[in-house]
Amino acid sequence: MIGRLDAVCVSGSELLPLPGRRPGRSGIDKKPVAGRVAVGELGLDGDVQVNRKYHGGEGQALYAYAQEDADWWVAELDRELPPGRFGENLRTSGLDLTEALLGERWRVGMALLEVTAPRIPCANFARFWDVPDLVRRFTARGTVGTYLRVLETGEVGAGDEVEVVDRPDHEVSVGLVFRAYTTQKYRLPQLEPALRYLPLKDQPKIAARIAARTAAVL
16 A cells, blocks of 8 residues: 655644643644655654653654545635644555554655554644534544654655555554544453554553453453
């Protein structure tokens, strides 16, 4: 399978101030950059990830969102959603990211990336778009994009192919993981074959949840 990298986006040093009950700053407001961008082990050169508890780290170095899914939201909200508006680093086309399998590997430019986990929408996302019920609507829609681990560093740029070079022998998709985390927690045991592909920081927590759910059924 081959898709396309439509845009590479970073937040740079201009962090977005987010008012609310817990005001602060966020790197969610990303903008496309021209030319080729270096991909390091923890993300794109020039990108900023403010809250490393929920974003960033070895298993969340990059976040990809599909143009096809963005188009649905454009029609739903009647607004433009250019690359970066979902807080994504990579805007792709031609691949169904919801059906991507955990552990699936992509060759993008010189970099080798691995699918690790869905993005879980948060209140910052809703404030950024100024859509108060966005978390509920985003969860109901379920096309949340995917986080990626960097296996091989290199440079990427808009126009690069996104080639799926390996798909593991299981059926645990990004969409399945998202549902198991949110609206269908009874499906948590189905994630066990792909547990090793999750971000390292999440593996013990999810393993414990799987064990608890399995024990409850027995």
